[in-house]
Amino acid sequence: MGRKKSFQQSEILKIISTVFVKYGFEGTSLDDLVKATGLLRGSLYSAFGSKRGMFIDALSENIKQQKDSEITITLVIIAMMELAAKDNTIRRLLKQWYKESASSNVKELLGRAVLKQSGILKEEEKNSHGK
Amino acid sequence: MGRKKSFQQSEILKIISTVFVKYGFEGTSLDDLVKATGLLRGSLYSAFGSKRGMFIDALSENIKQQKDSEITITLVIIAMMELAAKDNTIRRLLKQWYKESASSNVKELLGRAVLKQSGILKEEEKNSHGK
DNA sequence: ATTATATTTGACTAATCAGTCAAAAACTAT
């Protein structure tokens, strides 16, 4: 019953993910998310409750669906750098991700993604650092 | 001539560094910096010009004085995740740091610091991940 | 068609943000 949702939650979470990846958590404003999704604030809030809720749902969805994708890794790093220390729920999510991570060298995976986000690496040097 | 500075720039930069490390760049407010340093906004602005200036000076000082300390690495990661993509000056600074980095495995160094910042690692497991 | 329920709409709010600036204070040189 009731009015139908005008959007698919998982599609919106994909868009939300790219915005958080681009600007970080604190660097992303609700207006950024409103513009990117095409939804209005009220719709976003009724679907996710808060900006934090939007981030958690985006992170969870990404972890569930594509554990080692570039977007997932970047969201994980943003969560670790900006949120985990003060947010138990997010820290638990990240612990789970860490435990189940398929990569043989998570630290290097994270470090590579940090370097990539910074834009200081040219394409050719993305895999190893001559040292 | 003129009134003497009531503080030593390098001491204030140490304090500023710890605040940015704790809250990130976007997550740090001027009020946070005012409280932590004990200086007033006007003094901070006349010394550093802007919040970005405070971060750049803190990062530069740390890179110059203790290239591979924990605080330096964390500031580097914050700069890489939040600022480098859109700020040429900061990206140049980071490129220089990367080029001159003494570590044999920068990616792992960065990844370890990200994990540490998140608080998901217990002390015993900080150096290797059983996998 | 009426009732009940779920979603959308977007103007609104209170709080917080980075940054400014004129006046006061503290210093040096003469």
Next chain:
DNA sequence: ATAGTTTTTGACTGATTAGTCAAATATAAT
């Protein structure tokens, strides 16, 4: 002491922030 210079002070500003909510709209069940 006076003039010249620099720093400090903190109230102020306009912009932006996350979040709210009553009204409008759209759907399903009866």
